[in-house]
Amino acid sequence: MSKAIVVPVIRELARCYQAFQHASDAHIRRFGLTPPQFDIVVTLGNTPGLSFKELGSRTLITKGTLTGVVDRLEARGLVERMNCPEDGRSTLVRLTPEGDRVFREVFEPHLAFLAPAFESMPECGRKELEKRLKQLREALEKRSDELDKRD
Amino acid sequence: MSKAIVVPVIRELARCYQAFQHASDAHIRRFGLTPPQFDIVVTLGNTPGLSFKELGSRTLITKGTLTGVVDRLEARGLVERMNCPEDGRSTLVRLTPEGDRVFREVFEPHLAFLAPAFESMPECGRKELEKRLKQLREALEKRSDELDKRD
């Protein structure tokens, strides 16, 4: 019976992520960014720029949606589009200096704000959690591949 | 330095939940439900009905949004509104027989589909993960309370 095994862990995973989201969203909105926009800014942070394809696969935002989210960030001067020298079909997105400033001003305080929650857990507990989450993620990704294969 | 502590665990938490979402969303959409709609149906499953207030706090959907999501589920005949006998201001939402049927037909296969990912982890690993996630969640909830207090 799969239910007894799956439900308790899923519930905790979902509730934990929701708690994270809840703490994050309220904090992020104070800086005038939506969660997907914040996701993009953070993903682009400390990179030389990423293609739409890569940005999409890292954030799980599909390409049609991504165009819109990037448009809005571009309109606000936080990111810019660049032609990709290696592949004429590809467009790179990178943070502008202003975007980089926002990344640093938003991301660092955001982490500092969340830190107490993580510091309350012993070092070994965090390591353990990290390891188990990684295991589960990899197993879940295999399930997604399985679903894709059915099409 | 908070960054070194927070980032790796958050990243794994986020990636793991994304992997779960990714596997779930694709699966759920095959049944014609959006993720928030599925969330509502699952939350109402095996209950005698919940008030909007309770439904909102369990799913983290704010009240204005919730009205719309419930409207769409009601239009499809999956849920129904009922007056609350104890409090005239309150409205209860519960699954219709059809909604209950969908709950069982969608939720069980959904779990069965995800199960292999969880079964790949040893029993003690799941328990450990569950425990750590709960700890982290409680700590994160405290951070949210902290943010609320500032207003």
Added chain:
DNA sequence: TATTGTTATACTCTATAACTATA
């Protein structure tokens, strides 16, 4: 032919604030 990104469409979700009715 396949891939990258854009555009177009239609709908859902979202925050927010004003509103109604009950308590």
Added chain:
DNA sequence: TATAGTTATAGAGTATAACAATA
């Protein structure tokens, strides 16, 4: 006065499919 839910508004995200340019 406070609370539960609705309505109104405006914007953002979403899936999907058709499209252009390049590989």
